Amino acid sequence: MAVAEEVKLFRSWSSPFGLRVVWALKLKGIEYDEELEDLSNKSPLLLQYNPVYKKIPVLVHNGKPICESLLIIEYLEETWKQTPLLPEDPHQRALARFWAKFGDEKVFETMRFGILLKQGKEQEEAIVSTIENLKYLEEELKGKKFFGGETIGLVDIALGWLAYHFNVVEEIIGVKLIEQQTFPSLVAWMQEFSNIPTIQESWPPRDKLFDRLAGFRKAALGEEHTPK
Amino acid sequence: MARTELKLLGAWPSPYVMRPRIALNIKSVDYEFLQETFGSKSQLLLESNPVHKKIPVLIHKGKPICESLIIVEYIDETWSSGPSILPSDPYDRAIAKFWGAYVDEKWFPNLRILSTAEGEAKDQVIGTIVEGLDLLEDAFVKISKGKTFFGGGQIGYLDIAFGCYLGWLRASEKMSEVKLLDEAKTPGLAKWADTFSSHPAVKDVMPEVDKLVEYGKSLVAKYRAAKAASS
Numbered sequence: 001m002a003v004a005e006e007v008k009l010f011r012s013w014s015s016p017f018g019l020r021v022v023w024a025l026k027l028k029g030i031e032y033d034e035e036l037e038d039l040s041n042k043s044p045l046l047l048q049y050n051p052v053y054k055k056i057p058v059l060v061h062n063g064k065p066i067c068e069s070l071l072i073i074e075y076l077e078e079t080w081k082q083t084p085l086l087p088e089d090p091h092q093r094a095l096a097r098f099w100a101k102f103g104d105e106k107v108f109e110t111m112r113f114g115i116l117l118k119q120g121k122e123q124e125e126a127i128v129s130t131i132e133n134l135k136y137l138e139e140e141l142k143g144k145k146f147f148g149g150e151t152i153g154l155v156d157i158a159l160g161w162l163a164y165h166f167n168v169v170e171e172i173i174g175v176k177l178i179e180q181q182t183f184p185s186l187v188a189w190m191q192e193f194s195n196i197p198t199i200q201e202s203w204p205p206r207d208k209l210f211d212r213l214a215g216f217r218k219a220a221l222g223e224e225h226t227p228k
Numbered sequence: 229m230a231r232t233e234l235k236l237l238g239a240w241p242s243p244y245v246m247r248p249r250i251a252l253n254i255k256s257v258d259y260e261f262l263q264e265t266f267g268s269k270s271q272l273l274l275e276s277n278p279v280h281k282k283i284p285v286l287i288h289k290g291k292p293i294c295e296s297l298i299i300v301e302y303i304d305e306t307w308s309s310g311p312s313i314l315p316s317d318p319y320d321r322a323i324a325k326f327w328g329a330y331v332d333e334k335w336f337p338n339l340r341i342l343s344t345a346e347g348e349a350k351d352q353v354i355g356t357i358v359e360g361l362d363l364l365e366d367a368f369v370k371i372s373k374g375k376t377f378f379g380g381g382q383i384g385y386l387d388i389a390f391g392c393y394l395g396w397l398r399a400s401e402k403m404s405e406v407k408l409l410d411e412a413k414t415p416g417l418a419k420w421a422d423t424f425s426s427h428p429a430v431k432d433v434m435p436e437v438d439k440l441v442e443y444g445k446s447l448v449a450k451y452r453a454a455k456a457a458s459s
Contacts, residue, residue: 052330052363066322068329078318090305094293101295102279136279 007032010046010058012039014204014212016108016161017069018057023157024073026198028080070100073154085154099140099147100158106133108161116169116213117220127177134183137162141185145192156193163190164203165213172214234259237273237285239266241443243336243392244296245284246433250388251303253429255310297328300388314385320371321385324378327367328389335360336393339400343448350404357408364390365414372416376423383427391424399440403448 009025009032011018025032037046037056049058049065058065059072066075077085086093107130114126137159141147147155162178170176180187194200236252236259238245252259264270264283276292277285286293286302293302304313315321338357345353371378371386378386401408411418425434 052334061319064319066319066326068326071322071325071329074325075318075322078321090302091288091291091293093305094298094302097298097301098293098295101298 005031006060006062008035008060009033010035010037010043010049010060011056012037014209015056016165019202019204020069020157020160021057021059021072021076022202023160023198024076024085026202027085027152028076028083030076030080070104070154070158073157077154085148085152085157087148087153096148096154099137099155102133102136103155103159103162107137107159111166111169115173116217119221123173127175131177131182134178134186138183138186141189144185146189152193152196156189160193160199162186163193163199164206165209168206168210168213171210172217232260233289235262235287236260237262237264237270237276237287238283239264240435241266241440242283243396246392246395246430246435247296247388248284248286248299248303249433250383250392250429251300251313253433254313254383255303255307257303257307257310297325297332297385297389300385304385311382312384313379313388315379323371324384324386324389327364327371327378327386331364331390331393335364336396339393339396342400342404343444344451345404354404354406354408358410358413361409361414361417365417368416368420372420377420383424383429387420387424391421391430394421394425395435395437395440396444397421398437399444402437402441403444 007025007030009018009021011021011034013036022034035043035045037043039056042054046056046058047054049060050056050067053067055067057069057072058067059075060066061075061079066072073085086096110126110130110133115123115130118126146152147159166178170178178186178190194203234252234257236245236248238249238261240263249261262270262272264273269281272287273283273285274281276287277283277294280294282294284294284296284299286299288302288306293299300313315324335357338353338360341353342350342357368378372380375381377383378390383391397409400406409418409421424430
């Protein structure tokens with residue numbers, strides 16, 4: 001009798017980090033249960049599984065917790081071999097890890113904190129920095145359908161939030177950064193990526209996400225905002 | 229491996245540079261070490277790491293690999309016939325990488341803060357560093373399972389990731405006149421630190437603590453001068 005694999009994902013409805021694990025699980029056809037956490041009231045189980053950071057996502061496989069979204073995805077990659085998300089060549093793998101890390105540490109951080117939560121000179125500087133970083137991604141993408149080549153891989157999944165959450169931030173601040181003229185490959189990629197059914201069906205509700213991110217901005221700056 | 233096929237761009241005080249050096253030592257792989265001059269970045273560095281412009285950079289057959297822990301993993305995957313650096317079990321790998329990211333993102337930045345902290349702020353950051361060491365002691369006990377290293381009987385990924393900071397940890401203790409790694413509080417780590425530092429793959433690439441103290445003091449002096457000039 002086959003032993004049932006128990007896979008449980010703790011995540012939130014809005015977090016792009018939890019979302020990327022959902023994509024990896026679905027692309028690999030892994031059956032899993034989900035626990036949607038209220039981040040203002042975290043469950044005792046979550047705190048038990050991630051005592052160091054107390055954050056989502058956490059994947060629990062047969063009772064063993066794995067934390068940090070990119071580490072979870074590498075774990076899934078090594079445990080379920082179907083639909084590989086990383087190339088086989090060590091140098092290509094190193095590049096994939098590099099760009100995934102770059103996306104999180106430079107692009108996401110700056111967007112989430114420098115652009116969304118700031119105004120004036122600080123925001124301007126964050127925007128300049130983001131455009132510079134997006135240019136690196138544009139260059140990396142040139143000539144390719146996806147960062148992973150013909151099919152999506154780790155980097156596409158790691159940067160996936162660019163195709164959705166980023167645009168919500170652009171709308172909130174009233175500035176478009178990813179423009180067709182400057183970032184033709186990136187714009188094409190965002191379209192291709194979003195067209196993938198697994199991706200499309202998993203996006204969080206846009207209105208709800210807008211309200212949430214706009215709420216963060218309001219709290220940081222003390223602005224008024226009207227929910228859509 | 230011809231030395232010209234493998235180059236490492238680095239600098240002696242950098243804990244991050246130690247990481248690939250230890251990994252290459254474990255694999256018994258020869259390489260050319262190109263030392264960057266502090267205060268200026270070589271053309272080769274700017275060309276091979278245009279995004280971050282940081283060391284270490286490993287250049288293998290003309291192709292650059294950046295980010296120290298990514299380089300260590302690359303070394304492990306490329307020279308796969310040598311002793312393994314990462315654990316073979318996917319769960320153990322995830323745990324090793326988790327703690328490697330923890331020391332980089334959460335723990336080590338506090339040592340930098342300590343170097344220029346004073347009064348209450350200094351006490352606070354010392355507390356944070358020691359709390360982190362308590363966490364790492366627990367992790368060591370769980371992961372080593374009674375063996376010498378995080379990697380078990382041999383040095384592994386997490387030994388390299390955390391151990392590279394030992395020079396600066398000891399230098400910080402001297403510079404700030406405080407005991408951080410206390411054998412009474414974290415006996416496992418204290419013992420591990422000595423064993424790791426004297427390991428053949430480590431001892432020649434671990435900078436001398438007194439040299440780090442001298443270098444650290446010059447950095448603090450520069451920081452204070454810059455702060456005074458801008459205020």
